[in-house]
Amino acid sequence: MQEKEIKKYTPMSETMFLLLLSLYDSKHGYGTMKFVKEKTNGRVILGAGTIYQTLSKLEKEKLIIHTENINRQKKYVITEKGKEVVDYEVNRLKSLVQIAEDIHNEG
Amino acid sequence: MKDKKIILFPFIRCYSPEKLAAFLDSMVRKGWFPKKITLFSYFFISFIKTEKKEYRFAVDFNLMSSRGYRDFYSSFNWIHLGKMSNLNLWYKEPEDDSGKEIYTEKEHILQNQKRYALFYLAAIIPLVMLFAAITAMLVLSFSQITVLKAVIYCIIDILLLCTLLATSRQFSKLLKLINKEKKEL
Numbered sequence: 001m002q003e004k005e006i007k008k009y010t011p012m013s014e015t016m017f018l019l020l021l022s023l024y025d026s027k028h029g030y031g032t033m034k035f036v037k038e039k040t041n042g043r044v045i046l047g048a049g050t051i052y053q054t055l056s057k058l059e060k061e062k063l064i065i066h067t068e069n070i071n072r073q074k075k076y077v078i079t080e081k082g083k084e085v086v087d088y089e090v091n092r093l094k095s096l097v098q099i100a101e102d103i104h105n106e107g
Numbered sequence: 108m109k110d111k112k113i114i115l116f117p118f119i120r121c122y123s124p125e126k127l128a129a130f131l132d133s134m135v136r137k138g139w140f141p142k143k144i145t146l147f148s149y150f151f152i153s154f155i156k157t158e159k160k161e162y163r164f165a166v167d168f169n170l171m172s173s174r175g176y177r178d179f180y181s182s183f184n185w186i187h188l189g190k191m192s193n194l195n196l197w198y199k200e201p202e203d204d205s206g207k208e209i210y211t212e213k214e215h216i217l218q219n220q221k222r223y224a225l226f227y228l229a230a231i232i233p234l235v236m237l238f239a240a241i242t243a244m245l246v247l248s249f250s251q252i253t254v255l256k257a258v259i260y261c262i263i264d265i266l267l268l269c270t271l272l273a274t275s276r277q278f279s280k281l282l283k284l285i286n287k288e289k290k291e292l
Contacts, residue, residue: 015212030182033205048183049167049209049219052176072178 001081006088009063015046019054020078020086023064028073029055058082110156112139117152118230119270122277123284124166124223131164131198144189144196149230161201165209168193168222185209194226217288224285227278234274238267 009016022035029051037045055076058064063082067075078086114120114134121127131141139154165185169176170193177187180197183205188196197209210216245260252260 013212013214028182029179030205033183045206045211047206047208047211047215048180048185049165050212050215052179053215054212072174073182074175074179 001084003088006085009061009085010089010092012085012089014044015050015054016058017086017089018044019046019051019058020063020082023076023078023082026067026075026077028070028075030073032076112154112156113151114154115151116149116270116273118149118227119273119277122227122280124168124219127166128164131196132162135160135162135164135198141188141196144191144194146191148189148191162198163201163207164188165197165199166219166223167195167197167209168219168226169195180209192226192229193222213288213292217285217292220281220285220288224278224281227274227281231271231274231278234267234271238264238271241267 022032138159140157185197
């Protein structure tokens with residue numbers, strides 16, 4: 001994917017970033033909320049509406065795809081395009097943290 | 108003791124989705140549970156007497172109220188109370204650990220408030236038309252109708268005007284809120 005296209009998604013919201021990370025393994029909506037809650041030690045508890053809208057948007061942009069329906073619950077998983085966007089965002093965040101650490105160490 | 112209560116114009120009392128949800132929370136805390144939500148809920152909501160409870164209500168506008176949408180919210184333990192047009196009312200147990208809010212992203216909260224504003228507008232337009240129609244009828248046929256009829260029309264017109272003013276006042280409060288939140292985004 002071209003860098004220009006990736007840049008369209010970054011910088012991304014914390015919600016979108018965490019939801020993409022949660023879908024490296026296939027999950028349904030409730031599963032993504034539990035994943036995010038656990039990984040952030042309860043700091044981030046995403047609402048049902050926010051997850052619903054973000055997943056719809058991610059699916060439309062083909063960053064995730066719908067895999068199967070279990071008990072009328074749609075399951076999703078991240079796509080290669082989604083992974084590329086996450087890698088780009090991780091590098092962007094790393095460079096930001098690096099700047100912060102440099103300044104911190106200078107002080 | 109009364110076991111039914113009717114609240115008139117619930118939407119005029121509550122100018123944002125959050126205010127409406129908080130109003131319903133407070134009614135349930137006092138032991139009044141909303142019976143159902145229908146198209147007539149714009150004019151009134153009837154409440155039935157129950158034991159005092161703590162529930163969390165949420166107002167959500169969904170343009171495609173599909174089965175998928177309802178199933179999705181249900182998996183987060185939200186219970187669907189009813190809908191009028193595309194306004195959906197949900198509630199859940201307060202101690203539930205799958206999120207106390209429907210929207211946790213500012214962008215989505217704002218979008219929901221904007222849809223509430225459209226909902227208000229959809230109520231204001233017919234009120235204006237009805238008011239204009241009755242006023243026109245009153246002016247044009249003033250010499251031909253009986254005093255009693257004229258008085259009745261006047262009373263209806265004044266009631267409509269009051270409702271219209273109250274709705275418009277709340278609508279402007281909502282617009283102010285939306286503008287404020289837009290700036291914060």
